[in-house]
Amino acid sequence: MSLFFATERQVAIAAVRRACGLTSTVFNKLIKNETLTKGDKSPVTVGDFSAQAVVNTILSRAFPDDPIIGEEDTKDLRGDSPESTALRSRVIDLATESLAGELGLGEMEEWGLGPKHTHTPSQLLDAIDRGTYSGGAVGRMWTLDPIDGTKGFLRGEQFAVCLALIVDAKVQLGVIGCPNLSQDASKPDGPKGCMFVAVRGQGAEQMSISGANPAPVKIPVFPDGDLNMLESVEAAHSSHSFNDRVSRHLGITRSPTRMDSQAKYCALSRGDGGIYLRLPGTSGYVEKIWDHAPGSLLVEEAGGVITDARGLPLNFGLGRELRENHGVVAAGKFVHEKVLAAVKEASEEEKPNV
Ligand SMILES: Nc1ncnc2c1ncn2[C@@H]1O[C@H](COP(=O)(O)O)[C@@H](OP(=O)(O)O)[C@H]1O
Ligand SMILES: [Mg+2]
């Protein structure tokens, strides 16, 4: 196997693993005033901020020249109000505790990481703000969603820690940690917690969050009548009624599987659902690159195809947003074209979607 991006892969896995551990700690202890509502009305918790501090600290030590496009920033943490002060100190405590653990990386000492190293509050806040890079078509950059599916996280359902390396607008490495996803889709009550890792040209695999039982994932060929749809829980994030219409065109009778976060891409990659469809609602929301970068590579490396609703490739080189894309259609390679055709038919019936 080619060793391209071997160090990046190892560091990204260690960082996502660490952030997954942190999110479980937070969930068990989350108290009411530790969640904020952002300007766009979406929630953010101490978990999102501290997970971004942890992952960005690890990335910045291992790859000091790489910029990071992260979802969160410290605007709401740096104020003098009692709320900001309390939130800030919780985030710093959580990140400090998390970074004090073993990372299992050979170069840890050299990079100033691991149990022997401390990080000051201002270093941790600055680490969060390392995520403000504006992106673009040229060069190496990481993109991080420290908690994708914050609403699912708050409900105790699916969420994911999502990290990708983009080089010259192409996703080369993607790591997604899903602490609440069953390791075996056929045993929903069995052990939970999986990580999905994809490297361009090297395939995709699933393992436990600790790294145990790595196994390749591949989208199976679904017999006609066995397909089903994966979609967001939140109707405001993608139109459920449009998906129903597409399902009717495809002759799908099974009800859709609703799941928060990029866990949907993970489910698709292992055949736990045949199509992921995400068509924008009417709010004019533009998709963010951290919500799709690792998931898109995972789908491709698992043998699937991902485009927008018009059949165009997702363009990760236009900054923080997928500015020129419209929705997302992901499916196995024998199904994707049929889904695009059904999307076209459905949208002709139901303007203004496409
Ligand atoms: N109106 C909207 N339309 C589409 N996506 C939206 C949206 N508002 C928020 N989102 C994005 O939807 C993501 C969750 O996707 P899903 O519905 O698949 O769980 C959120 O990620 P975060 O939870 O990281 O903020 C957020 O980026
Ligand atoms: Mg968010």
Ligand SMILES: [Mg+2]
């Ligand atoms: Mg997200």
Ligand SMILES: [Mg+2]
């Ligand atoms: Mg998020």
